[in-house]
Amino acid sequence: MGFMERLIPHWGVHPDDRKRPAADAPVRRMPMPTRLYVPLLQHIGAPARPIVLVGQHVFKGQLLAEPQGMVSAAIHAPTSGTVVAIGEIVAPHPSGLPLVAVTIEADGEDRWADLVGCNDPFALDPQEIARRVAKAGVVGMGGATFPSAVKLAGGLRAKISTLIANGGECEPYLSCDDRLMRDRAADIVDGIRIVLHATGAREALVGIEDNKPEAIAAMQQVAAAFPEVRVRPVPTRYPMGSDRQLIMELTGCEVPADSRAFDVGILVHNVGTLAAVRAAIRFGQPLVSRLVTLNGGALRAPGNIEVPIGALAEEVIAFANGFKETPARLVLGGPMMGIQLPHARVPVVKSTSGILALTAAEAAGQNLRGPEPCIRCGSCVRACPVGLLPLEMARRIASADFSGAVDFGLKDCIACGCCAYVCPARIPLVQYFNHTKGELAALERAKLRAEATKKLVAARAERIERETREKAETAARRKADRDAAKKAAAAAAAAAAPSEETAA
Amino acid sequence: MNPISAGDVIASPHAHGGGSVCMTMRRVMFALTPATLFGLWLFGWPAINLFVISLGSCLLFELISQLLMGKSPTLGDGSALLTGWLLALTLPPWAPWWTGVVGGFIAIVIGKQVFGGLGQNLFNPAMVARVALLVSFPVVMTQWVAPQPLGSPAAPGFVESVRITLTAPPLPDAVASASLLGHAKTEQSRGVDLVKAFASPTAPVTSPVGLRAGSLGESASLLLLAGGLYLLFVKVIGWQTPLAVLAGIAVPAAIAHGLDPTHYLGVGAHLLSGAAILGAFFIATDYVTSPNTAAGQLIFGLGVGLLTWIIRTWGGYPEGMAFAVLLMNALAPVIDRYLKPRILGRRRDGRELEPAQS
Ligand code: SF4
Ligand code: SF4
Numbered sequence: 087m088g089f090m091e092r093l094i095p096h097w098g099v100h101p102d103d104r105k106r107p108a109a110d111a112p113v114r115r116m117p118m119p120t121r122l123y124v125p126l127l128q129h130i131g132a133p134a135r136p137i138v139l140v141g142q143h144v145f146k147g148q149l150l151a152e153p154q155g156m157v158s159a160a161i162h163a164p165t166s167g168t169v170v171a172i173g174e175i176v177a178p179h180p181s182g183l184p185l186v187a188v189t190i191e192a193d194g195e196d197r198w199a200d201l202v203g204c205n206d207p208f209a210l211d212p213q214e215i216a217r218r219v220a221k222a223g224v225v226g227m228g229g230a231t232f233p234s235a236v237k238l239a240g241g242l243r244a245k246i247s248t249l250i251a252n253g254g255e256c257e258p259y260l261s262c263d264d265r266l267m268r269d270r271a272a273d274i275v276d277g278i279r280i281v282l283h284a285t286g287a288r289e290a291l292v293g294i295e296d297n298k299p300e301a302i303a304a305m306q307q308v309a310a311a312f313p314e315v316r317v318r319p320v321p322t323r324y325p326m327g328s329d330r331q332l333i334m335e336l337t338g339c340e341v342p343a344d345s346r347a348f349d350v351g352i353l354v355h356n357v358g359t360l361a362a363v364r365a366a367i368r369f370g371q372p373l374v375s376r377l378v379t380l381n382g383g384a385l386r387a388p389g390n391i392e393v394p395i396g397a398l399a400e401e402v403i404a405f406a407n408g409f410k411e412t413p414a415r416l417v418l419g420g421p422m423m424g425i426q427l428p429h430a431r432v433p434v435v436k437s438t439s440g441i442l443a444l445t446a447a448e449a450a451g452q453n454l455r456g457p458e459p460c461i462r463c464g465s466c467v468r469a470c471p472v473g474l475l476p477l478e479m480a481r482r483i484a485s486a487d488f489s490g491a492v493d494f495g496l497k498d499c500i501a502c503g504c505c506a507y508v509c510p511a512r513i514p515l516v517q518y519f520n521h522t523k524g525e526l527a528a529l530e531r532a533k534l535r536a537e538a539t540k541k542l543v544a545a546r547a548e549r550i551e552r553e554t555r556e557k558a559e560t561a562a563r564r565k566a567d568r569d570a571a572k573k574a575a576a577a578a579a580a581a582a583a584p585s586e587e588t589a590a
Numbered sequence: 591m592n593p594i595s596a597g598d599v600i601a602s603p604h605a606h607g608g609g610s611v612c613m614t615m616r617r618v619m620f621a622l623t624p625a626t627l628f629g630l631w632l633f634g635w636p637a638i639n640l641f642v643i644s645l646g647s648c649l650l651f652e653l654i655s656q657l658l659m660g661k662s663p664t665l666g667d668g669s670a671l672l673t674g675w676l677l678a679l680t681l682p683p684w685a686p687w688w689t690g691v692v693g694g695f696i697a698i699v700i701g702k703q704v705f706g707g708l709g710q711n712l713f714n715p716a717m718v719a720r721v722a723l724l725v726s727f728p729v730v731m732t733q734w735v736a737p738q739p740l741g742s743p744a745a746p747g748f749v750e751s752v753r754i755t756l757t758a759p760p761l762p763d764a765v766a767s768a769s770l771l772g773h774a775k776t777e778q779s780r781g782v783d784l785v786k787a788f789a790s791p792t793a794p795v796t797s798p799v800g801l802r803a804g805s806l807g808e809s810a811s812l813l814l815l816a817g818g819l820y821l822l823f824v825k826v827i828g829w830q831t832p833l834a835v836l837a838g839i840a841v842p843a844a845i846a847h848g849l850d851p852t853h854y855l856g857v858g859a860h861l862l863s864g865a866a867i868l869g870a871f872f873i874a875t876d877y878v879t880s881p882n883t884a885a886g887q888l889i890f891g892l893g894v895g896l897l898t899w900i901i902r903t904w905g906g907y908p909e910g911m912a913f914a915v916l917l918m919n920a921l922a923p924v925i926d927r928y929l930k931p932r933i934l935g936r937r938r939d940g941r942e943l944e945p946a947q948s
Contacts, residue, residue, distance in 0.1 A: 101605055258605065330934060342943040343935030349945045421605040442604070449604050458611050458667060459709040464882035465609070468828075473931040477882065495933050495940075503603030510609040517601035 097331070097471035098323040099504045101258045101422065103297055108381045109261030111389035113269060116405045118165050118192050122396030123175050124150060125187040128435040129225040130232050131157030136188060142169045145199035147372050150188045153220070159233040160223035162372035164394040167192040175433070187433065190396070201370035207280045212242050215284035215367060222366030223436075224373050228252060228263075228327065228356030229419060231437040234363060237353060241285035244348035249287045250336060251278050253294040253301060253357040254320065254327025257420025260440045262377040263357050265390040267294065267301035270361055271308040277360030278315055280367050285353055290315045291336045292357070297322040324422060325502040329354045331471050343498055373436055380406050384413035384443035393434045399441050400430035413443035422503040458511040466505035466515065472498050476505035476515050483518045491522055499523075615668030617826050619675060621817030622807070622872065626679065628800055629807040632737045633683035635751030637806050641678045643687050643755070647694025648674030655703040669708050673697050676716040676873065679807025680865060680912065681723075684735050686758035689727070693719040713919045714879045717912045724912070730758070732908075734803040736767035767803040770794040770863040771908040774855055783852035798862055808865045818871030827875040830887035835870035836861065838895015846903070854903065864902070869894070869911040879919040886922075886929040893918045
């Protein structure tokens with residue numbers, strides 16, 4: 087951190103990055119586990135709908151479940167084998183709630199299905215590229231897991247001008263993107279050029295934090311041949327890899343709070359996603375494996391491992407020679423935004439950038455005696471990359487004044503964790519914020535439900551009323567008919583009577 | 591067996607910068623240490639007694655109030671100790687024992703605990719105590735002594751010092767001294783202009799090193815400055831508040847002195863006497879009672895500085911730092927309300943930015 091950084095406060099924090107030595111270790115490929123557990127929801131949006139049956143044999147890369155709805159992503163078999171179950175497993179999610187997954191027993195052959203690639207992606211229609219990316223089930227691999235095809239199509243529609251390749255990787259401990267840029271820079275740049283073609287963007291900026299000089303050099307070397315692709319080192323500061331912050335740093339453009347990046351003509355893709363897009367277009371390969379950083383003081387052999395989607399975290403750890411000491415905390419993702427795992431029997435999914443086994447010293451944070459009172463030091467205010475007042479939001483939440491917290495901008499909070507990281511009182515600010523956002527969402531849902539119920543009730547009441555009315559009307563009509571008939575009969579009788587009388 | 595017990599899920603982040611309330615307080619105390627040691631040396635045993643009594647009273651009152659309210663004591667966070675420390679530094683060095691005790695009571699019980707404890711108080715506890723003492727006991731609170739360094743022939747020994755602390759005998763003429771600001775005020779009220787007032791050889795002088803009469807810990811300006819810079823460096827405080835306070839004093843002082851040196855003290859006299867440096871770096875920067883944003887701190891600091899200068903120049907008291915801090919404390923919540931940081935992607939009023947095509 088330079089002198090000027092000390093003088094002029096910036097958003098964000100400078101956590102100890104702890105990326106090495108894991109980042110410098112060569113990538114290892116994990117052998118295929120015997121069973122893979124492939125969740126149907128590995129993305130933002132609706133879960134995919136399974137199209138295979140239990141007992142069915144599948145090839146590697148074969149479609150297991152197809153997207154349903156506007157925002158969803160296809161799921162493919164990570165190896166060849168037999169579908170042995172479609173049902174609930176423990177999800178890689180802090181709730182520990184079960185999630186539906188397809189369980190595959192590997193046949194050991196790892197045979198690919200027939201894949202359709204393309205030698206000249208630049209001859210493809212942009213829309214066709216988005217279609218093929220959708221078919222390959224590519225989602226944002228930096229953690230957002232937004233279906234990439236939806237983003238590509240959106241970018242094309244919005245006529246974006248700039249693609250940002252996000253190689254920030256600002257989370258400490260993680261180095262899968264770093265490794266990918268060092269080892270497969272050409273693939274990433276190819277992916278960048280394909281996405282430029284698919285969206286009509288004129289230029290691409292590759293943002294890489296300057297704590298990754300090897301990755302910067304590798305990317306620069308490849309990008310030198312393509313003037314439209316520019317590698318731009320950015321200062322190392324968490325959360326530089328967050329979309330809005332990176333866009334701001336690279337282009338000076340501030341994305342309006344309730345808009346998306348393409349409203350300002352920008353599309354952001356993680357470098358891992360770009361490599362996956364390239365594999366999907368060039369070789370027709372769906373996203374069935376990914377690079378996962380295994381790191382943390384409790385591990386024997388930290389490093390990056392190529393892991394098939396659906397392998398259990400437990401197996402990945404075992405492959406890397408297991409634990410050196412009992413970890414105090416297991417985390418999926420990075421330490422700043424990752425989620426704590428209750429145990430390691432959860433599958434690796436498309437967004438799993440890292441599995442961390444932290445020692446007690448590394449995971450230190452929460453005060454054992456509970457948080458101290460806020461001393462209003464303002465550290466959280468200076469750290470917040472969004473410009474919020476975490477202390478004020480927390481104070482409102484502590485007194486159950488949720489709408490007060492919203493007035494202070496709770497909904498703009500990106501849960502980056504900077505505030506809690508710096509808080510000397512060790513108040514679990516992010517926990518407060520996430521909890522409140524959850525409560526508010528639940529309230530919102532309850533309100534919608536109540537409204538829906540109210541509508542239903544109203545509709546029912548109206549129906550019943552209409553029915554009774556109709557019944558009454560029918561009855562009245564019938565009665566009227568009957569009366570009329572009676573009258574007619576009476577009249578007829580009366581008319582007949584005299585004659586009868588006369589007859590009598 | 592799985593080594594991880596499925597206990598409560600802990601929310602992110604799973605890392606922490608390592609700071610703690612206690613460490614922050616310790617750093618502030620560390621920064622105060624040189625100037626404090628200097629003050630204790632300069633004014634000898636009576637000052638040491640007073641210092642110990644102030645700190646002890648604050649700790650004791652903190653403990654008692656927390657026990658009475660059924661809270662678990664938090665003496666370990668160091669905040670009560672720091673309050674006592676700051677209070678002691680602003681007392682006349684030979685003040686009697688009860689100023690420390692009464693001051694401790696006012697600071698901790700009235701200034702802090704009745705508001706709800708750490709982080710809840712509106713006013714700086716040490717300044718509340720100091721002002722309350724000054725207003726209630728103006729004579730005792732303005733009784734300055736000339737420096738009597740430990741080991742110098744005139745300095746009272748320990749036994750003598752206990753007598754001074756316990757009984758507060760009237761100071762002998764050889765010991766009593768005026769502070770520079772006090773001298774200026776008295777002379778001016780007698781109609782003597784400042785140039786003449788400071789021409790006499792017995793007039794108080796400014797001394798960056800701190801060999802001058804004044805409160806227990808405010809005299810060693812350079813040592814206080816060093817401590818303040820240390821706090822800046824370790825980022826316990828930002829530069830905004832101290833700079834603004836000093837500017838708030840220095841700018842009007844320079845202008846007024848330039849226009850009329852017979853009625854207005856110069857910049858040096860203002861900054862190097864009284865509590866200017868102590869106040870700028872250690873008192874106006876109090877987290878709880880000052881604004882949370884950089885812009886807010888600038889305004890707050892300027893206010894403190896300016897009010898200090900105004901009170902010193904035209905007010906009834908020779909020193910105005912404590913009053914100025916309290917007045918601005920009252921404004922801090924207002925400043926915070928109006929100077930919220932701008933949220934990314936929003937205008938100041940909270941509405942969304944207009945999208946600008948890149
Ligand atoms: S978690 Fe939210 S409030 Fe805290 S620093 Fe990040 S954006 Fe700001
Ligand atoms: S960092 Fe923690 S103690 Fe400091 S103001 Fe924010 S919430 Fe309060």
